[in-house]
Amino acid sequence: MTEPTNPGLLSLLRGTPLAHVHTPLPDQHPGFWAKLECLSAGGMKARAAVSMLRGARSRGELRPGAPVVESTSGTLGVGLAFAGQALGHPIVLVVDRELESSMRSLLRAHGARVEVVDRPHPVGGWQQARLERVRELCAELPGAYWPDQYNNPDNPAGYHGLAEEIVAELGAADVLVCSVGSGGHSAGAVRTLRRHWPRLRLIGVDTVGSTIFGQPARHRIMRGLGSSIFPRNVAYGEFDEVHWVGPGEAVDSCRRLAAHSFVSGGWSTGAVALVAAWAARREVGTRVVTVFPDGPQRYLDSIFNDDFCRANGLLDRPIANRPVEIAHPQALEVHGWARCRAVHDPASAVEVPA
Incomplete structure (x- = not known):
């Protein structure tokens, strides 16, 4: 590893x-x-964030220095910012406009790029809207890795x-x-x-x-x-x-x-x-x-x-x-x-x- x-x-x-x-x-x-x-330091979800990035690195799905893109309502974002600093990966976080401005500022202060979606999906709400933006960013950023926290073992x-x-x-x-x-x-x-x-x-x-x-x-x-x-x-x-x-x-x-x-x-x-x-x-x-x-x-x-x-x-x-x-x-x-x-x-x- x-x-x-x-x-x-x-x-x-x-x-x-x-x-x-x-x-x-x-x-x-x-x-x-x-x-x-x-x-x-990174809250509870830093444990999951480190685990997901380490697992992806061990399988060759995440290359050294490659960007990590994920949807978050805030707490996982802090964990991923922590994991990104610890393991050497830029972090791109997709949030929605209902996320507190203070949390957006904190995520940026920890070095994350923050993307904000401004309208909910008609069926899946804010969560689905964020996920659709994640997929767009993964297609745009070379070597980007999406941890998919909802389904990743x-x-x-x-x-x-x-x-x-x-x-x-x-x-x-x-x-x-x-x-x-x-x-x-x-x-x-x-x-x-x-x-x-x-x-x-x-x-x-x-x-x-x-x-x-x-x-x-x-x-x-x-x-x-x-x-x-x-x-x-x-x-x-x-x-x-x-x-x-x-x-x-x-x-x-x-x-x-x-x-x-x-x-x-x-x-x-x-x-x-x-x-x-x-x-x-x-x-x-x-x-x-x-x-x-x-x-x-x-x-x-x-x-x-x-x-x-x-x-x-x-x-x-x-x-x-x-x-x-x-x-x-x-x-x-x-x-x-x-x-x-x-x-x-x-x-x-x-x-x-x-």
Whole structure:
């Protein structure tokens, strides 16, 4: 394998701590463990980014110094910028106009070229519009490589190390709670963890308006989890249940975490924290672990901005202490926290028993 251009960077990916969180979310609970990937230099998705680029280099699909082109809603972009510096590749990121200007500036500051699409695809929304621009850029740039985070098996493979760190730090767990976007960290982490803890249960956390688990596609405020396409990295057969969380609920969780635990984050962090607290409260003695993918800095103009939250109706609303139960993902369209124990791949006619 070709040596990294900046090997010192890669040492910053590992060794993130576990915190025991007791913040009321919204009620008291016995506590859960959170892997603080926000304290990694490139955030959680830098693990996947490095894995995907290294895999492509080892197969000869990515030549030394060749450009890497990918679609991102922000977090993977930071990870790819990290991987590009570590491994010596220029990074071209396709974002959409709804991505925060501060995040665009950060990506450019890390050396990435940022391409912005200005209108959503009529069927696949912003995600599909970004992917179409990725394909155009790959045709234009000599030697360009597209990691295809949604379908690339090197994405989940990047989280084996994260899972082994959890095992070393925690020793045992009963429930893993993961946000689901590309499907990478849930698939990679649970497969490794179940080699140590075969009875570990996996709870997936999606956002309302996402199609991943069979709900209809709608405009989504929450970024970083959810999808308007069907990523093949989502390991449907590994999930025991799925929860959908609304943006008001995620905002409440993020703000509670910031005020009481000091460690907080974005939409994914708020969503998984709410569900992890519920899981810990539901059955006394259950050891629950989750992953906080990034920190709060990116969300100062959204989650932590009162004007933004009021404009979107996200403040001063009652927060349930348990989800609404639905029998099947197509039983009804959910608009807030809901739970379903029938997990299946919407792109397949075969249902996966929970």
